[in-house]
Amino acid sequence: MTVFFTADTHFGHAGARALYRRPFASVPEMDTAMAERWNETVSPDDEVWHLGDFAIGPKPEALAALLARLHGRKHLVTGNNDGPSTLALAGWASIQPYAELSLGGHNVVLCHYAFRTWRNMSRGWLNLHGHSHGRLKPLPRQADVGVDAWDFRPVTLAGIFEPAQRKPARPKA
Numbered sequence: 001m002t003v004f005f006t007a008d009t010h011f012g013h014a015g016a017r018a019l020y021r022r023p024f025a026s027v028p029e030m031d032t033a034m035a036e037r038w039n040e041t042v043s044p045d046d047e048v049w050h051l052g053d054f055a056i057g058p059k060p061e062a063l064a065a066l067l068a069r070l071h072g073r074k075h076l077v078t079g080n081n082d083g084p085s086t087l088a089l090a091g092w093a094s095i096q097p098y099a100e101l102s103l104g105g106h107n108v109v110l111c112h113y114a115f116r117t118w119r120n121m122s123r124g125w126l127n128l129h130g131h132s133h134g135r136l137k138p139l140p141r142q143a144d145v146g147v148d149a150w151d152f153r154p155v156t157l158a159g160i161f162e163p164a165q166r167k168p169a170r171p172k173a
Contacts, residue, residue: 003103004042004072004154007051007079007112007130008146009034011066012058020133020148031066037153039071048072048154049099051130051145052079052112060085067091075099079112079130106157114142126161 010016011031017024024030042048054076055063067074067089075094076082087095099110100119107125109118114129114136121127127142134149143160147153 002043002046002156003101004046004048004156005051005110005128005145005160006038006048006147006150006154007144008053008133008148009050009055010053010081011035011055012062013056013081016056022148022152034147034152035066035069037151039069041153042071044071046072047075047093049075049077049101049110049128051077051110051128053081053130054079054086056081056083058085060088064089064091077110077112103157106161108157114138114144126157128160 011034012027014027016022017027017030022030024033055066058066063085068091073093074091076086076092077099078087078095078097097111101108101110107120109115109125109127111129113131115127116139118127119125121141124141128145129142130144130146132144133146134144136144138144145155145160
């Protein structure tokens with residue numbers, strides 16, 4: 001089992017295409033591409049921590065079907081745009097506003113928002129977040145795991161913090 005992180009998918013959100021300069025011709029194209037990339041990256045036995053802003057707009061039935069189609073055991077760390085329909089989905093393994101994990105010798109602090117300082121920061125703990133859509137300069141040991149910064153797909157800790165694994169940033173439009 002591999003553990004992945006992602007954030008700010010904004011499934012169904014027409015405004016995300018313009019606000020974040022996403023390279024998709026329509027919301028259905030964006031949603032389909034992100035779901036396909038998710039499932040190309042994550043296997044059904046993997047675990048995914050979604051750090052908020054899962055979807056904006058789709059009806060509850062469509063949200064449930066979308067979440068069910070996405071591979072992995074899915075946890076939600078809530079974001080500012082996660083409304084009652086998202087929070088009510090039965091497909092989440094857990095829902096919380098903040099989490100701490102120990103993973104492969106690394107301790108990780110998870111929140112939708114980037115922190116200026118976090119628990120055990122001076123002891124090497126890492127901070128993963130969303131919300132900034134790849135636009136915020138990170139502090140050391142901090143990373144935005146949002147789809148806008150990672151080719152619209154979930155990413156592992158190795159992909160984030162090991163330079164040999166890092167993918168080049170998407171060119172600015």
